[in-house]
Amino acid sequence: MSQQQYPPQQPGWGGPQQPFGQPPFAPPPKKGGAGKVIGLGCLGLVGLFVLIALVGAVVGGGSGSSDPKDTSKSVDDTKAGGSVAQKGKEDSDKKADKKVVVFKVWGTAPAGALGPLNITYGSDSDNRDGTFKDGEFKATLPLDDDALYFNVTAQLQGSGDIHCSVTVGGKTKKGHAAGDYNICSAQVSAGLLDGWN
Incomplete structure (x- = not known):
């Protein structure tokens, strides 16, 4: 049997060890923290400006002028056809409509054994139950912001042709039913991010 030859040992590999407590290599020199401080300072200033801009946008909110001498809006409104008072009334009506829910059913519905229509809204x-008179039904309820949806259903009692709708915050959904005991249904649901849809 022949003995296997090993390469000669390198210094430091199983040879004499360095005394305890001394690092095998010199530590790298410490860098100054000035670069980090300047970088964070610049980032902080940019963040501060962004924050100020956001607060200004939220607080400023509207783009209209609050100067009582500014008549440009009233001149434009009268040119568009109508007085400023009429435009103000229409705006207030639109705001009022956003605080109520409007339910409607219309069309022809001959009376069956239970009457012309079975309406629920x-x-x-x-x-609630609704009553169909003279070819139409209309009801309003206050807008409940906690509601998940608003709906109206109207079931025919043997024959007819009807339409139905629900309006919430300017959004309207419609439905239709014709003949037999079919049901007209319309529903507006609360959206997660974008209001009623």
Whole structure:
């Protein structure tokens, strides 16, 4: 048997060890912290300006002028056809409409054994019965911001042709039913991010 030859040992490999407590290599020189401080300072200033701009946009909110001498809006309104008073009334009506829910059913519905239509309207937590008279039904309820949806259903009693709608905050959904005991249904649901849809 022949003995296997090993390469000669390198210094430091199993040879004499360095005394305890001394690092095998010199530590790298410490860098100054000035670069980090300047970098964070610049980032902080940029962040401060962004924050100020956001606060200004939120607080400023409207783009209209609050100067009582500014008549440009009233001149433009009268040119568009109508007085400023009429435009103000229409705006207030639109704001009022956003605080109520409007339910409608219209069309032809001959009376069956239970009457012309079986109408139910309301929200996910409040249902009511409606009465169909002279070819139409209309009801309003206050807008409940906690409601998940508002709906109206109208079931024919043997024949007819009807339409139905629900309007919430300017959004309207419609439905249609014709003949037999079919049901007209319309529903507006609360959206997660974008209001009623």
